[in-house]
């Protein structure tokens with residue numbers, strides 16, 4: 001039996017940081033953002049649909065999708081965000097299902113699915129357990145501003161486009177408080193898997 005764990009959080013709350021820690025323990029992690037990037041590479045079915053809908057103005061000179069430009073469109077227009085999701089999500093789901101299947105076949109005790117929109121897209125119903133990487137909005141905004149070189153307003157806009165972490169807290173089985181150091185978050189991340197008895 002493989003325990004399927006959904007790891008989520010908000011933008012810049014520390015999911016990748018926790019995922020990297022799990023990877024360092026040799027735990028298989030499937031990254032929804034990575035799969036979403038692969039699904040929209042030049043020539044992929046989703047790439048063609050995106051260009052057909054959003055136009056060639058969202059392309060870089062090398063033909064790749066300019067993620068920043070597409071991000072600006074969909075983060076300020078809910079309708080366009082939904083269109084993009086409908087194009088990309090089914091392909092991302094198929095890619096992740098396939099990787100999960102391989103990990104289960106390999107007899108892994110646990111697989112971590114790193115999914116930013118786990119609760120928004122009701123994917124919590126498809127996993128056995130959920131973990132939320134939690135931070136206060138203040139710390140989230142500061143880390144987001146620094147990482148993405150955003151202004152206060154740009155960062156707040158992106159944070160508020162998502163389900164509040166306070167709401168996700170209620171839905172999650174376990175919390176990792178990432179307001180402190182990365183080491184403190186890693187410790188909690190390890191303890192959760194120990195509690196579920198899935199660490200080698």
Ligand SMILES: Nc1ncnc2c1ncn2[C@@H]1O[C@H](COP(=O)(O)OP(=O)(O)OP(=O)(O)O)[C@@H](O)[C@H]1O
Pocket residue numbers: 009010011012013014015016017018116143144147178179180181182183185
């Ligand atoms: N405990 C911490 N202390 C200081 N900085 C941190 C901590 N955890 C994460 N960070 C930094 O905050 C930023 C956001 O973290 P990370 O990229 O892991 O978040 P994320 O949830 O994966 O974000 P996104 O979903 O937006 O990609 C990064 O620059 C990371 O280095």
